[in-house]
Amino acid sequence: MFLRLCVLILTLGVLMATAISAQDKETDKTKTTETKPDKNKPVDPANLTAEQVAESTVFVYGGILGRQNLTQIRKTTFERGKLIQTAADGRKNTANYERYVLRGETLDKEKIRLDQAFPDARFSLIYNNDKVYGLYNATVFTPREDASKAFQNQIWHSIESLLRYKENESKIELVKREKVMGVDYYVLELSDKQQRKTTYYVSVKSLRVMMLDYESDGIKYRRKFYDYNYAQGTLVPYRSVLWANDKEAEETTVGTVTFGQKIEENLFDVS
Numbered sequence: 001m002f003l004r005l006c007v008l009i010l011t012l013g014v015l016m017a018t019a020i021s022a023q024d025k026e027t028d029k030t031k032t033t034e035t036k037p038d039k040n041k042p043v044d045p046a047n048l049t050a051e052q053v054a055e056s057t058v059f060v061y062g063g064i065l066g067r068q069n070l071t072q073i074r075k076t077t078f079e080r081g082k083l084i085q086t087a088a089d090g091r092k093n094t095a096n097y098e099r100y101v102l103r104g105e106t107l108d109k110e111k112i113r114l115d116q117a118f119p120d121a122r123f124s125l126i127y128n129n130d131k132v133y134g135l136y137n138a139t140v141f142t143p144r145e146d147a148s149k150a151f152q153n154q155i156w157h158s159i160e161s162l163l164r165y166k167e168n169e170s171k172i173e174l175v176k177r178e179k180v181m182g183v184d185y186y187v188l189e190l191s192d193k194q195q196r197k198t199t200y201y202v203s204v205k206s207l208r209v210m211m212l213d214y215e216s217d218g219i220k221y222r223r224k225f226y227d228y229n230y231a232q233g234t235l236v237p238y239r240s241v242l243w244a245n246d247k248e249a250e251e252t253t254v255g256t257v258t259f260g261q262k263i264e265e266n267l268f269d270v271s
Contacts (some may be wrong), residue, residue, distance in 0.1 A: 007196065015039060021200060028078070029063075031174055041064070045051050046187070048174065049173035049174060049264075050172045050188060053174060053186045053188060053202055055097065057207050058070070058163050059207075060208060060235060061159070061163055061208075061234060061235040062234055062235075065161075065235050067166075069227055069233065070163060071149070073232050074103055074259045075103050075262045076101060076102055076103065076259065076260055076261060076262070077099065077101035077103075077258075078098070078100055078101075078257070078258045078263065079098070079099040079101075079254055079256070079257040079258075080096075080097070080099075080255050080256050080257075081096075081097055081256075082094065082252075082255065083096075083116065083249050083250065083251070083252050084231045084252075085248055085249070086248050086250065091132055093118055094118070094119075095116045095118040096116075096117045097114060097116050097117070097252075098111065098115040099103070099114050099115075100112070100115075100150065100267055101113075102268065105167065106168050107156065107160065107164060107167075107168055108160065109130075109131040110127065111126075111268040112126070112155065112270055113125070113126050113127075113267050114126075114151065119136075122136075124136075124142060125147070125151045126268055127152070127155060128268050128270055132148040132151050132152060133270040135270070140270050149217070153216055155221070156192065156194075156196050156198075157196070157212060157214040157216075157221070158198075159211075159212070159227075159237070161198060162188070162190060162198075162200050164217070168192055168193070169193055170191060170192040171190070171191045172185060172188055172190050173189045174187070175187040175188065176231045183198070183203060183210070184203070184204040185201040185203060185204060187199060187200070188200040188202060192268060196235065197215075198212070198214045199220060200212050200269040201215075209225060210224065210225055211224040211225065219244050219245055220246075221241075221244055221249075222242070222243045223240055223242045224243075225240050226238070226240065230251060231258075232258075232259050233260070233269075234261070236254070236257055237254075238253065239252065239253050240252050241250070
């Protein structure tokens with residue numbers, strides 16, 4: 001029964017990819033012609049393309065309307081939760097956080113604000129016009145390079161980057177199928193226009209992203225996702241853990257997340 005469900009999901013993903021491809025060709029006749037999948041041919045889960053896996057994952061996260069649902073529902077995001085950072089010496093720093101997002105056509109046009117309240121400090125990081133700014137007591141400052149890079153990594157090495165690979169004009173490649181600790185994965189590699197690379201481990205069984213890998217400044221990172229649940233009809237992991245060179249660096253737990261509520265643009269003002 002479950003296998004039939006997976007095949008149905010994959011089939012829908014293929015059909016959605018075909019429809020999207022057809023729409024793109026109608027609006028832009030100058031684009032290279034792509035071969036349409038045969039809708040009458042059964043989908044073989046053992047021999048999928050990168051696009052079939054990615055589009056099926058978009059379908060799983062977005063619901064029956066997939067990408068359209070994600071775009072309409074997630075026009076804005078307000079998220080509140082807890083962040084635990086582990087320093088190199090093992091000390092843990094805990095903060096409450098609030099994240100505000102105004103969705104852009106692409107990730108580089110996104111507006112994101114992360115308010116963090118540590119026991120001894122409160123400050124914000126703001127992503128606007130593809131740049132990172134700091135805000136402390138209404139004063140704009142330039143964040144440390146490592147803090148700025150870590151914030152950008154959260155944005156570009158994320159599930160969102162995979163779900164919006166077409167909008168961002170990123171390239172995807174199905175590297176292999178791999179079994180990790182008994183779990184079977186499709187391994188997808190994504191390269192964005194800035195040549196940032198992220199490797200996604202998509203569960204063959206659920207088509208959810210269970211972990212992702214990337215490298216930054218010579219450090220190998222792995223982020224794992226847990227506690228999946230639905231928020232306003234879209235799929236959200238409520239906990240994630242980041243490892244840096246096999247050492248736990250950060251744990252994020254989402255308390256609440258709301259999509260679509262009004263968010264004032266002046267929250268992202270850095271002028």
